[in-house]
Amino acid sequence: MEKTDVLVIGGSAAGIVAATTGKSFNPDRDFLVVRKEKQVLVPCGLPYIFGSLGNSEANLIPDDAITGSGVRLMVDEVISIDQENMVCETATGQKIGFEKLVLALGSNPVTPKWLKGTDLENVFTVPKNKTAIDILGKTLEKSKKVVVIGGGFIGVEVSDEINKLGKDVTIVEILPRVLDAVFDKEFAVKIEDLLKSRGICVKAGRGVKEILGDGKASGVLLDNGEKIEADMVILSMGYRPNVALAEKAGLKINDLGFICVNEYMRTSNPNIFAVGDCAEKRSFLTRTPKGIMLASTACAEARVAGMNLYKLSAVKTFGGTIAMFSTAIGDTGVGVAGVTENLANERGFDFVTGTFEGVDKHPGTLPGTHKQIVKLVVARSSGVIIGGEVMGGPSTGELINLIGFAIQNRMTVISMMTAQIGTHPLLTGPPTAYPVIKAAEAAAKKLW
Amino acid sequence: MEKTDVLVIGGSAAGIVAATTGKSFNPDRDFLVVRKEKQVLVPCGLPYIFGSLGNSEANLIPDDAITGSGVRLMVDEVISIDQENMVCETATGQKIGFEKLVLALGSNPVTPKWLKGTDLENVFTVPKNKTAIDILGKTLEKSKKVVVIGGGFIGVEVSDEINKLGKDVTIVEILPRVLDAVFDKEFAVKIEDLLKSRGICVKAGRGVKEILGDGKASGVLLDNGEKIEADMVILSMGYRPNVALAEKAGLKINDLGFICVNEYMRTSNPNIFAVGDCAEKRSFLTRTPKGIMLASTACAEARVAGMNLYKLSAVKTFGGTIAMFSTAIGDTGVGVAGVTENLANERGFDFVTGTFEGVDKHPGTLPGTHKQIVKLVVARSSGVIIGGEVMGGPSTGELINLIGFAIQNRMTVISMMTAQIGTHPLLTGPPTAYPVIKAAEAAAKKLW
Numbered sequence: 033m034e035k036t037d038v039l040v041i042g043g044s045a046a047g048i049v050a051a052t053t054g055k056s057f058n059p060d061r062d063f064l065v066v067r068k069e070k071q072v073l074v075p076c077g078l079p080y081i082f083g084s085l086g087n088s089e090a091n092l093i094p095d096d097a098i099t100g101s102g103v104r105l106m107v108d109e110v111i112s113i114d115q116e117n118m119v120c121e122t123a124t125g126q127k128i129g130f131e132k133l134v135l136a137l138g139s140n141p142v143t144p145k146w147l148k149g150t151d152l153e154n155v156f157t158v159p160k161n162k163t164a165i166d167i168l169g170k171t172l173e174k175s176k177k178v179v180v181i182g183g184g185f186i187g188v189e190v191s192d193e194i195n196k197l198g199k200d201v202t203i204v205e206i207l208p209r210v211l212d213a214v215f216d217k218e219f220a221v222k223i224e225d226l227l228k229s230r231g232i233c234v235k236a237g238r239g240v241k242e243i244l245g246d247g248k249a250s251g252v253l254l255d256n257g258e259k260i261e262a263d264m265v266i267l268s269m270g271y272r273p274n275v276a277l278a279e280k281a282g283l284k285i286n287d288l289g290f291i292c293v294n295e296y297m298r299t300s301n302p303n304i305f306a307v308g309d310c311a312e313k314r315s316f317l318t319r320t321p322k323g324i325m326l327a328s329t330a331c332a333e334a335r336v337a338g339m340n341l342y343k344l345s346a347v348k349t350f351g352g353t354i355a356m357f358s359t360a361i362g363d364t365g366v367g368v369a370g371v372t373e374n375l376a377n378e379r380g381f382d383f384v385t386g387t388f389e390g391v392d393k394h395p396g397t398l399p400g401t402h403k404q405i406v407k408l409v410v411a412r413s414s415g416v417i418i419g420g421e422v423m424g425g426p427s428t429g430e431l432i433n434l435i436g437f438a439i440q441n442r443m444t445v446i447s448m449m450t451a452q453i454g455t456h457p458l459l460t461g462p463p464t465a466y467p468v469i470k471a472a473e474a475a476a477k478k479l480w
Numbered sequence: 481m482e483k484t485d486v487l488v489i490g491g492s493a494a495g496i497v498a499a500t501t502g503k504s505f506n507p508d509r510d511f512l513v514v515r516k517e518k519q520v521l522v523p524c525g526l527p528y529i530f531g532s533l534g535n536s537e538a539n540l541i542p543d544d545a546i547t548g549s550g551v552r553l554m555v556d557e558v559i560s561i562d563q564e565n566m567v568c569e570t571a572t573g574q575k576i577g578f579e580k581l582v583l584a585l586g587s588n589p590v591t592p593k594w595l596k597g598t599d600l601e602n603v604f605t606v607p608k609n610k611t612a613i614d615i616l617g618k619t620l621e622k623s624k625k626v627v628v629i630g631g632g633f634i635g636v637e638v639s640d641e642i643n644k645l646g647k648d649v650t651i652v653e654i655l656p657r658v659l660d661a662v663f664d665k666e667f668a669v670k671i672e673d674l675l676k677s678r679g680i681c682v683k684a685g686r687g688v689k690e691i692l693g694d695g696k697a698s699g700v701l702l703d704n705g706e707k708i709e710a711d712m713v714i715l716s717m718g719y720r721p722n723v724a725l726a727e728k729a730g731l732k733i734n735d736l737g738f739i740c741v742n743e744y745m746r747t748s749n750p751n752i753f754a755v756g757d758c759a760e761k762r763s764f765l766t767r768t769p770k771g772i773m774l775a776s777t778a779c780a781e782a783r784v785a786g787m788n789l790y791k792l793s794a795v796k797t798f799g800g801t802i803a804m805f806s807t808a809i810g811d812t813g814v815g816v817a818g819v820t821e822n823l824a825n826e827r828g829f830d831f832v833t834g835t836f837e838g839v840d841k842h843p844g845t846l847p848g849t850h851k852q853i854v855k856l857v858v859a860r861s862s863g864v865i866i867g868g869e870v871m872g873g874p875s876t877g878e879l880i881n882l883i884g885f886a887i888q889n890r891m892t893v894i895s896m897m898t899a900q901i902g903t904h905p906l907l908t909g910p911p912t913a914y915p916v917i918k919a920a921e922a923a924a925k926k927l928w
Contacts, residue, residue: 045910045911056925074905076842076904076905076910077842077905080846080905080906084905085843085845090843091845093843093912316900327903328901328902328914329900331912332900332901335897335921336898345894347895348894348898350898351898353900357904358904358908359904359906360904360907365907367907394522395522395539397533397539398528398532398533399532426874426875426906427874427875429875430882430907430908431878433882433901433908434881436900436901437889437891438885440895440899441889441891443885444795446795446796447795447888449783449796450787450796450797450798450799451780451885451888452764452776452777452780452801452804453776453780454774454776454815454817454877454881455775455776456524456805456806456808456813456815457522457524457525457528458532458807458813459808459813459874459877459878460806460877462493463493463497463775463776463778463779464493464496464497464541464775465545469783473501473504473783477504480505
């Protein structure tokens with residue numbers, strides 16, 4: 033029987049980071065990652081395979097990310113976990129004994145049962161699986177009209193990439209706007225306008241009744257009776273945590289279908305940890321259970337698990353997800369951290385907002401300058417910043433991270449207004465009107 | 481006699497922000513900005529006038545930045561301050577009574593007295609003055625070989641812009657490398673290599689003995705006897721706070737020549753504030769007096785002054801400068817916040833460093849990916865992050881701000897390692913190896 037100190041099941045972002053962080057702080061322990069895929073794709077890079085990257089080979093996580101840190105790697109599928117004897121069994125019949133187990137089981141794309149036609153040829157989801165993605169890519173090459181069902185991040189990113197290839201793309205989204213679940217209306221409207229200006233057809237506020245076709249997909253029927261022609265349909269209707277293995281082993285699963293964990297990422301068994309898409313998420317601000325799945329959150333959880341495998345360290349905990357994310361459409365970036373105005377209302381916060389529209393270089397006459405719009409959501413009595421949205425240029429990703437750091441550090445609008453920043457003509461907004469600070473000022477004026 | 485509630489002397493970044501922030505929080509008070517320049521240049525944009533912007537008109541701060549906020553503007557020069565009667569007098573003989581006075585007097589470029597030849601034709605400094613900059617620009621058009629004396633930020637930026645115009649440029653820097661005073665060696669070496677690869681000649685570790693010429697500059701004589709031909713010489717040898725007016729009025733000046741202020745930016749007279757390049761700076765970490773001048777710091781001070789004009793608010797204070805800055809050479813960005821390893825040694829910190837070399841997109845096969853190198857300086861016993869340096873792509877400016885926020889919030893390597901970030905293929909490093917977090921991990925491993 034194979035034996036290891038720490039067994040990690042899953043070799044995508046969360047599994048890699050849990051194993052390598054754990055090894056880094058426990059160099060004398062043996063770490064083994066078992067994953068079923070021969071090759072692993074960069075999960076966030078999936079939409080970019082089709083356009084910007086050209087092929088899936090350019091989107092692989094090298095095995096060296098695991099083995100280079102002294103962690104062993106085995107390609108096999110774990111099919112059962114014996115909690116009592118601390119042994120896992122694999123599809124090839126191997127048994128692996130462990131002291132600590134980390135579940136980084138990931139998630140799978142949703143194919144809704146109620147939707148007719150998902151079994152037709154040329155209907156795809158976007159799974160984190162190279163073989164499947166390569167088939168999708170091959171079909172895409174031959175396709176001319178693509179309908180993407182679901183206008184969340186993956187749907188928007190995939191559509192923009194397909195559009196770059198010069199193909200007809202339509203996004204169908206049941207919410208009033210694409211990305212409506214994550215951005216406030218004024219941002220979602222701008223994103224939608226941008227997509228349209230790039231030639232993408234957006235059908236928002238429209239449900240899908242049926243995928244049409246005889247053997248092969250030929251179109252999509254909307255709930256208003258409209259038919260959209262298509263020779264390919266991509267479903268981006270969310271992902272579901274992959275918890276079958278954990279459930280079968282008797283680990284506790286929460287109401288949203290995630291493996292229950294505490295803030296050290298321990299499951300109901302203190303020797304078993306869960307991290308990433310399969311692990312329970314809670315809001316940083318309200319502790320409300322959430323269904324969000326992000327590689328960046330997954331990696332934060334994985335670091336926490338990796339540092340707490342053998343001894344808990346009270347400061348190294350996961351305080352709840354802040355749900356920071358960003359994306360780019362052309363050279364425009366959008367990002368969000370913490371609560372939007374919508375969500376703040378839904379959760380029942382007493383709050384104000386502050387918005388500022390500036391530029392991402394200064395003077396704004398510099399070539400390549402983007403508008404930079406920042407909106408902050410601020411708790412009324414404390415002045416604590418609880419959310420932010422940004423639309424700007426290539427610095428948007430790090431700017432939303434800066435706002436995320438403000439939220440994590442419980443910064444108030446006053447600490448933001450007295451905060452120091454660095455500015456440079458080619459790299460940031462102006463010191464006199466740095467949009468994050470001006471947005472804080474706009475909110476502060478409503479508080480006093 | 482003219483009367484106002486709050487008189488602000490100086491209409492560049494600090495003056496504008498002090499006046500408009502003050503007005504924003506005291507809408508019923510009258511605010512008057514008096515500045516001597518008809519038109520004001522964006523200070524950080526100065527080097528970019530010559531290349532990227534094309535002319536100084538594209539680098540003006542519009543008067544609307546002042547008057548659009550309900551602040552009055554007067555073009556005149558204040559020549560004396562009567563502290564007792566709270567009246568200023570101007571060059572045109574006007575008297576202006578005030579309740580509160582904000583000095584935003586700025587700084588002037590240094591022309592060293594010991595250096596022979598600075599009075600020759602075609603020898604320039606880089607002042608914040610449109611007329612002078614326009615003359616410099618005109619001369620530059622006709623020049624072919626330019627020597628820039630001083631390889632700090634302004635010297636490097638001006639040189640890179642002149643190089644873009646296809647002219648011969650040589651930077652002479654007395655320190656062992658350009659930007660050596662602000663970056664650790666490994667970064668300064670890379671910056672110097674980058675400048676050289678772009679065709680700029682760098683003479684570092686070399687002092688200037690004399691500017692040669694008969695009437696007109698013809699070259700520069702170095703301390704090793706080498707002569708560099710030039711038909712134009714630009715001095716970027718630092719700036720000196722403009723405090724003559726304050727000194728004459730009897731306000732306290734510190735040993736470095738700056739107007740003394742407390743953390744509310746009050747001078748020795750509680751009704752008079754000083755902000756920006758003319759105001760005293762202290763280190764955020766050690767309270768050591770510093771000579772650094774940055775528009776971003778100036779604006780932070782100005783916001784603090786603006787919020788504390790009439791009533792002090794204990795939380796709205798300026799806690800010392802963190803000296804965050806960034807610059808760009810081509811599409812490579814470099815930035816620094818807090819102490820470098822060099823400075824940490826000089827100040828006597830007990831510390832470790834952590835460095836990580838990653839990428840600013842993911843996968844790194846994406847077009848336009850830059851290396852992203854992050855170095856953190858961490859206090860040994862507390863694990864508090866006290867400094868950071870970054871070399872990367874266009875997101876460098878906001879990434880160094882993120883590190884600056886970590887420093888301002890006294891984040892430890894542990895809080896950094898458990899921090900959440902957002903990542904996106906086109907906008908940031910990968911979630912599995914986000915360079916700031918990996919650098920924190922590298923430092924943390926040295927602590928335990």
